[in-house]
Each structure stands twice: as C-alpha cells, then as structure tokens.
Amino acid sequence: MALVRAHILICTGTGCTASGAKDVLAKFEQELKAKKLWDEVSVVETGCHGFCEAGPLVIIYPEGTFYTRVKVEDVAEIVDEHILKGRVVSRLLFKEPMTSQKVPNYSDIAFYKKQHRLVLGNCGHINPDSIEEYIGAEGYEGLAKAVLTMTPEQVVEEMKKTGLRGRGGGGFPTGMKWMFCAKSPGPKKYVICNADEGDPGAFMDRSLLEGDPHAILEGMAICAYAIGADEGYIYCRAEYPLAIKRLKQAITQAEEAGLLGKNIFGKDFSFTLHIKEGAGAFVCGEETALMASIEGGRGMPRPRPPFPAVKGLWDKPTNINNVETFANVPYIFRVGAEEYAKLGTEKSKGTKVFALTGKINNTGLAEVPMGISMREIIFDIGGGIMDGKKFKAVQIGGPSGGCIPEQLLDTPVDYDSLIAAGAMMGSGGLVVMDEGTCMVDVAKFFLNFTQSESCGKCTPCREGTKRMLEMLIDITEGRGKEGDIEKLERLAKSIKAGALCALGQTAPNPVLSTLRYFRDEYEAHIYEKRCPANVCTAFIGYKITDKCVGCGLCKTVCPVDAISGEPKGKHTIDPEKCIKCGACMVKCPFKAIIRG
Amino acid sequence: MAIKSLEDLRKIKNESQLQTKARKNNDTQVIVGMGTCGIAAGAREVMAAVLEELSKRGLNNVAVLQTGCIGMCQKEPLLDIVRPGEDRVTYGPVYPADVPRIIADHLVNGIIVEDLVVAKIPNKE
Ligand SMILES: Cc1cc2nc3c(=O)[nH]c(=O)nc-3n(C[C@H](O)[C@H](O)[C@H](O)COP(=O)(O)O)c2cc1C
C-alpha cells in the first residue's frame, strides 16, 4: 500500500451534518475516485469542532488548510486545485469577522488561537469511530498507567491533587467525590456519566461524545478502578442520536480490545458500560432525578443526604460526574496531576469549555484556561459583537446562572469570582447580549424555562416560580405596580431557601442578577411605563418625525387606518388605533417614522 | 485485538500514528510540481513513486506537498526536497526511476544529488 499523502477531514458532527456534510463527503469520494486520487488521499469523518456556524467544515492536511461552508458544488474545485495542484481555494477560506482577513490555516484563526484545547483536543482531528486513531492520539494510556502502576487509593489521591472541579454545574471537587465513594463499603458500586446536557445553548458535552467518545469511556473506567465499581451507565439524552451511535460503537470496540469488560489489562478489574437514553426533561440532569430515571421511575429529585456516594443507583454507592469532567481524566493520568494543576487559577484548575451564543460574531465552542477574562472570551475569541453594536451583558450558567455586565468584563472566569459576581459557571453556556436586549425580558425568558421544567414535587419551586413569572409578565406588559420589585426579591429568597433541588434553588438567579445590575430597567418598566431597550411591545409606540414630506405611503400600508394627514403635510399616528405592527416604519422612504 | 499490556497499546499507537502522521506539522518535505505542465510531463507518476518509496521505508514524518507551475516548464517534472534548517533543493526533470535515489541520498542522508539539481533556494533562518 502506498503512503497516504493527504488527509481530508470532513466534520460530520450534528451541526455540519445539518448543513450538508454527508453530501459533501459522498462527493469527495466520487471526485477522488474519478480522478484516480483515491489511493493517495484519505477521507476521514470527524466529530464536531465546535464551530458549526461555519460548517460544513473541511480541513486538509498536511497543510492544515481550513475550508468553511463547503458545498457539494465546491468539491470538484477543491480536488482539482488543492489536492491535485496544491493551490488553496481562497474563496472558501475562513474570513475573520473583525478584520475581514482570510485565514488559510486552522491554527491561525483567532477563534482557535487563544483557546487551549486540552479536552477538545481530539474533537475534529481524529475519526471518532476508530479506536486505533484514539490510541494513536495516546488514548487509553492513562487507563493503562492507572491500572498497571497505581493502586485505587493512589488514583484517588492523584485526582485530589489535580484540584479538578465538576464541570456539570456544581463545581464540587472531583477527587473528594471519588474518595467518598471509594470509602463507602460494599462490593457493588456504580459509575454514572451525566450526559443529559439540559442547559439551553450548551453543546460541549454533545461535541465531546460525538468527537471523542473513547475519552469518556477511558475517564469512566479510571474512575471505576479508583472507587471499586464494576458497572457504569452513560445517561444521554435521546435528542443526541449521533452521540449515542458513536458511544455504542466505541463501547463495542473497547470491549473487543479488552479495554472494557472482564480482567482489563489482565488485572482483577472488570468494568461494563451501558447507555441509558433520557427523554430530555431538564430536571433529569439533576443527579438524584437522573438515577430515579435509570431505575425506571419518574425523573424527580429526592432530598440529599444521603448523597449518591453513600446511597445512589439501586441504593448502591455511586459516583456521578459530568461528560466534560470525565473527559479531563485521561489527560490527567497521562501527564500527571502536577502538570495538570499548572493550568488555571489557585482554586479553579484546568480549562473550561464555553458555548458562545447570542449576539456575537463567532459562535461556537471555546476551551480556555480557567482565569482568563470574560472580555478575552467575548472579544478575542468570539470576535466581538455582531453588527458593530455595543455589548450589554452576558448570561453565564444558563437558566440557573446570572448576568455579567460591561463593568465586570475583566472578571477572571473561575468558579469563585463568578459566584461573587452573582453568576455561576454552570455548564458553561454563554449568551451574549447587545444594547438592543431588554434585561427584564431576558429574566422572563429564563424563568419561563425553569418554571415549565419544574417537576412539581416541591411547593416553593412549583408555585414560587409560577408567581414570579406572572409578575415578570405583568411588568413587561405594562401592568407592573409599586412594590413588585421588593415582592420579587422576597419570593426569590424563599424559593432559594425552600426548594428541594438545585433547579428551584437556582431558578431565581436570573431575576436576582438582572435586578442587581439593571434595576433601573425594571423601574423604567414599572414606574415610567417604558422599555429602555424598545423590546417589550406593550411600551413601543411609533411616531412620525418632521422628516415627513406627506407622501402618504404609510397611510396606504397601515392595516388599521391609524394614520391620518393631508398630502404634502406632516402625517400623524393615532396611538389608540395603532397595533404596533411596524409596517409604516418599513415602508417610509424618508426614514421619518421612528420607534420609541 | 486484545490489549493486555502497555506494550500492546504502544504497538497499536505506533501503527496508528503511521497512518495519521500526515496530519501533523512536518518540517521535512517533498514537494512535487503539479502545474498543468508538470502533470503533462509525468508529475503524477513521480508523485506515485514518492509515496511508494516513503511507505517502503516507513518514513511517516515527511510531508508530501504539491506546488503549482514555477515557470521552469522545460525542466518538469520538478521535485523539491526541504530538510529543516537546510537549503531547499529543486530537482528536475525527475522521472520515477530517480525518486528512490533522491529520497535515499538527500531526504534520508542529507547528500544532495548534484547531477539532477536545477536550483537551490537558500535557507533564510
Ligand atoms: C436542574 C438540574 C439540571 C442539571 N443538569 C445537568 C446536566 O445536564 N448535566 C450535568 O452534567 N449535570 C447537571 N446537573 C448537575 C448534576 O446534578 C450533578 O451535580 C453533576 O452531574 C455532577 O457532576 P460533576 O461533579 O462532574 O459536575 C444538573 C443539576 C440540576 C439541579
């Protein structure tokens, strides 16, 4: 067999598949075969790069050329020009949003340059369906080292030394969690991977499962060895079919290779893995609800203690960690705790993957060392705010988190600084908002989410979130009253103190943090009956300014005859009749109609 | 494929890396001129010979690249060898039969095959 001189890596993650990657893949195969290049070039399907927005993505090595938004029609040109003649097809290169410069190489794109891809390192660069490629990327060496050269106690100690904290939201030290479970007596224990990923906008767990499934298996196996478990579950939402498919494939391969199953590495250590599909209820991501769901019950939380480490799945000691947490483990055991702990800050070690969404130029996954500032994430990696607008705030931690306003943009991103700022790390969802966002509306959006996802078991969460939501609706629709803000604050406090699980305990956070930084917006809605960002339709009116020349066009489009005026004279809108559809503003050729 | 020891694992790792090495940055390069002129003069066959020779020798740390026409069409097929820290050497015309010699002498052992040299581009570093 001749050596393969070039590799065409085609992303077939969920995002790129949605934008047509499978057709692009088929076309490459057809073109390469037709041009008799099939033997010298290899075509590889990869997992998500976290840059789905620019997909379908194609990367060609050895040059490392990064092509974005590749369509079937582009394939012949890429094969003719790049693969055959070695000329880059520049029209398909990525263009930096800030400078409009074209960047040929993957590693030079600003979006990737400031990132530190330790957990996501393999995603998009290896074939997730090939255990050989994972092993080629030093996969399963961590497991080998742990099982062959360390005792379970040493593995737990090593984890404690890393300072790694859970990436699923709570931020609990992982080594401590493993220690508690290891110390729980009993011959039967379980390891669970929480792949429920319920935060709206977060997709780092999906990318990891799709792009590097073996890393999760390896992390879980190391954990099983450390705590003395012989069985594990991956609880993955059914909305992630590709992730589930690749996990199943990975489990089969690992079993065939003897890296899962009985007597791993010839030792007295066995570990089998199952996949459990979840139906997508947000509360099922909560660990006790998740275990109830695996057991076949309704996904409802129960009080803790007892903690899962003592009494977990089927009442057996259980260690449950998030996908990203497990994804850190193989690397840790490959390089050692000390090396790992060099990354990050004093109390937050390693990296964190953030999902950038909202009014930002580059949306996607960004893995950065803990302690980097929010400004660097949003402006350097994210490429700044869309359409040159002004930054207003960023919501971090999804519906359980809070917002960070402009004046706190230089806050280092780590567990404790974020809590101090009234937000939280959460799972790492970042929703960027510009000046055109109404913060009361944002709070309403998130509360609406938690209110509808509340399982209803406890009263503070079931009733409390409902009442808070009603008040927010009233405020945004012009029925806010004096005393509403205080009432919201009181209710928020009671829910936080009284709810059964963290869903309820954190549900008021978006309201509290927007009140903390944008109280004036609430006041404007309640007392002045106006929405400063011009978002809440109840307060919007349309006005005709002196620019009006009396052409009468607006009058013809108004569906309710709210506009009157003589030809060539200034027209007016009757606010009583106006239904705020905005058709007149769009129609006016003189930009004489404004909103406000 | 049953993996029972670190050695088993390393063996698979090495085999796998052989296949994926092209995805790494390699400073040692073989560059074949693949302009229309080059292809007409037989550059595709030269490329095939390069790949065959590299795989025969298990040289997986070499990047195989192509370049377009550089205006020396009469000397095509052209082949360049780049070794880190050394001058870039352009050979031509190169026929498949010359490839093993260039790879053995120059790429592996660092001895330039003077009788086939067209040009030398000084290393800038
Ligand atoms: C309402 C709610 C939803 C949650 N959803 C998730 C989730 O989708 N994924 C996750 O890993 N953890 C989720 N958690 C956190 C888990 O309860 C648990 O803390 C976590 O899986 C522990 O793993 P870690 O220590 O590795 O972070 C959720 C918690 C709550 C209260």
Ligand code: FES
């Ligand atoms: S699916 Fe291709 S980058 Fe996300």
